[in-house]
Amino acid sequence: MPKLIVEARGIHKHFGALHVLKGVDLVLAERELVFVIGPSGSGKSTLLRCLNRLEEPSSGSVIVDGVDMLDPRTDLNHARQRIGMVFQSFNLYPHMSALGNVTLALRKVAGKSRDEADRLGRAALERVGLADRAGHTPGQLSGGQQQRVAIARAIALEPRVMLFDEPTSALDPELVGSVLGVMRDLRESGMAMIVVSHEMGFARNAADRVVFMAEGAIVEEGPPAAIFGTPVQERTRAFIGQIQRH
Amino acid sequence: MSNWDRFVETFFNAKIMAKYLPDIAYGMLVTVELAALVIVTGIALGLALALLRSLGFRPVNWLIIFVVDLFRALPPLVIIVFIYFALPAVDVAPSGFVSTWLSLMLVLTAFSEEIFWAGITSIPRGQWEAARSTGLSYGQTLVSVVLPQALRLTIPPLTNRTIAITKGTALGTVVAVSEILGMASSAVSNSYNPSPLTLGAGAYLILFFPMVVFGRWLETRMAWKH
Numbered sequence: 001m002p003k004l005i006v007e008a009r010g011i012h013k014h015f016g017a018l019h020v021l022k023g024v025d026l027v028l029a030e031r032e033l034v035f036v037i038g039p040s041g042s043g044k045s046t047l048l049r050c051l052n053r054l055e056e057p058s059s060g061s062v063i064v065d066g067v068d069m070l071d072p073r074t075d076l077n078h079a080r081q082r083i084g085m086v087f088q089s090f091n092l093y094p095h096m097s098a099l100g101n102v103t104l105a106l107r108k109v110a111g112k113s114r115d116e117a118d119r120l121g122r123a124a125l126e127r128v129g130l131a132d133r134a135g136h137t138p139g140q141l142s143g144g145q146q147q148r149v150a151i152a153r154a155i156a157l158e159p160r161v162m163l164f165d166e167p168t169s170a171l172d173p174e175l176v177g178s179v180l181g182v183m184r185d186l187r188e189s190g191m192a193m194i195v196v197s198h199e200m201g202f203a204r205n206a207a208d209r210v211v212f213m214a215e216g217a218i219v220e221e222g223p224p225a226a227i228f229g230t231p232v233q234e235r236t237r238a239f240i241g242q243i244q245r246h
Numbered sequence: 247m248s249n250w251d252r253f254v255e256t257f258f259n260a261k262i263m264a265k266y267l268p269d270i271a272y273g274m275l276v277t278v279e280l281a282a283l284v285i286v287t288g289i290a291l292g293l294a295l296a297l298l299r300s301l302g303f304r305p306v307n308w309l310i311i312f313v314v315d316l317f318r319a320l321p322p323l324v325i326i327v328f329i330y331f332a333l334p335a336v337d338v339a340p341s342g343f344v345s346t347w348l349s350l351m352l353v354l355t356a357f358s359e360e361i362f363w364a365g366i367t368s369i370p371r372g373q374w375e376a377a378r379s380t381g382l383s384y385g386q387t388l389v390s391v392v393l394p395q396a397l398r399l400t401i402p403p404l405t406n407r408t409i410a411i412t413k414g415t416a417l418g419t420v421v422a423v424s425e426i427l428g429m430a431s432s433a434v435s436n437s438y439n440p441s442p443l444t445l446g447a448g449a450y451l452i453l454f455f456p457m458v459v460f461g462r463w464l465e466t467r468m469a470w471k472h
Binding site: 052054077078079080081083084085087089091092093094095104105108109110150153154157 | 370375380381382383386390391394
């Protein structure tokens with residue numbers, strides 16, 4: 001059995017009286033790509049954010065690359081370098097160039113010299129096809145380019161797993177392809193990935209497993225062909241039916 | 247003598263102006279010293295309080311908010327008079343200069359803390375999250391990501407507020423600080439002619455006009471394209 005990179009068990013999350021995650025288990029093996037789908041408010045993003053503790057799980061356990069993320073003795077800042085995250089709204093630093101965005105953590109967290117960080121940063125920008133945009137600020141880049149810089153910022157730290165939180169939802173349709181292209185390349189390089197997204201075409205082609213969530217719990221999971229073609233649960237059927245009509 | 251001549255004689259009397267020019271120049275020096283002290287200490291303390299507040303210790307924050315609101319509510323003149331006349335009762339006797347400095351510093355601290363705080367809280371949560379997700383610590387995120395953006399936003403209101411409060415150095419005249427207005431007033435009493443006041447107004451313009459222009463320049467320079 002391949003090594004598990006992410007092992008989340010029994011995750012609960014409460015926001016006040018709201019019970020957002022109701023005991024979710026999610027595992028991810030090396031080189032695996034898991035797609036998480038579900039209606040808005042089903043807890044997909046919260047689950048993702050519990051994995052690197054941007055959100056504090058109320059209970060449960062999260063192990064990433066052998067590190068217990070919920071152990072108070074864990075150096076969270078060190079552990080987070082191993083978990084790349086890409087956000088719906090890019091969240092690039094507007095006061096820095098593309099290269100500056102990519103190299104900040106390389107210098108401040110990974111302790112690289114400026115020269116070394118620049119070299120690694122340029123290599124990461126090269127991987128997302130933006131080597132020629134290194135000096136541009138986010139405001140000078142299209143949405144698709146910004147998201148690719150955000151991906152470069154994450155992969156420059158050589159993470160063991162990448163978390164994508166609706167990476168293409170804020171993009172104009174004609175820009176989605178370039179971001180999915182970069183994600184496909186990453187996938188082919190063997191990166192373990194968890195993707196929260198509604199890009200069903202991409203899910204069908206690239207995902208090893210699709211997880212369907214509703215109301216804070218996993219309803220059904222399986223290979224894309226099964227989830228999209230012959231879903232077992234009524235709730236899944238209804239959701240798949242709805243998104244395929246659009 | 248025409249009205250015009252009388253006006254010039256009263257407010258632009260060259261002889262009297264020449265006589266009191268050294269006094270006004272000395273007053274300018276005192277005003278500059280006082281203003282520089284107020285600006286540097288007030289803004290530094292304001293920023294320090296805003297950073298302390300961002301750590302989110304509730305009792306500390308309540309205290310900060312109380313103190314800030316107190317000094318935003320009190321007229322600066324009241325604080326000056328209080329420090330100058332009340333503190334000697336507990337055996338601390340600050341000079342008029344120190345009383346004015348401390349008072350205006352406290353007021354600028356209060357206002358600049360609010361401005362810095364507004365700047366820090368206006369930076370979207372996603373900026374914090376992106377930085378923290380790459381392993382940056384709270385402090386590193388604050389220094390490298392949040393503050394550079396927040397400070398740009400604070401420059402216009404901070405400049406306005408700083409100019410407004412620094413002009414309050416003129417209040418020092420009630421506690422015998424020999425700054426521009428103080429020097430001008432005594433020159434008026436001694437010469438029975440208000441021309442030194444005109445000179446004083448000129449001195450204030452020379453000092454504060456460049457500050458206004460500098461603020462405007464900073465504002466455009468700090469802008470970046472989103």
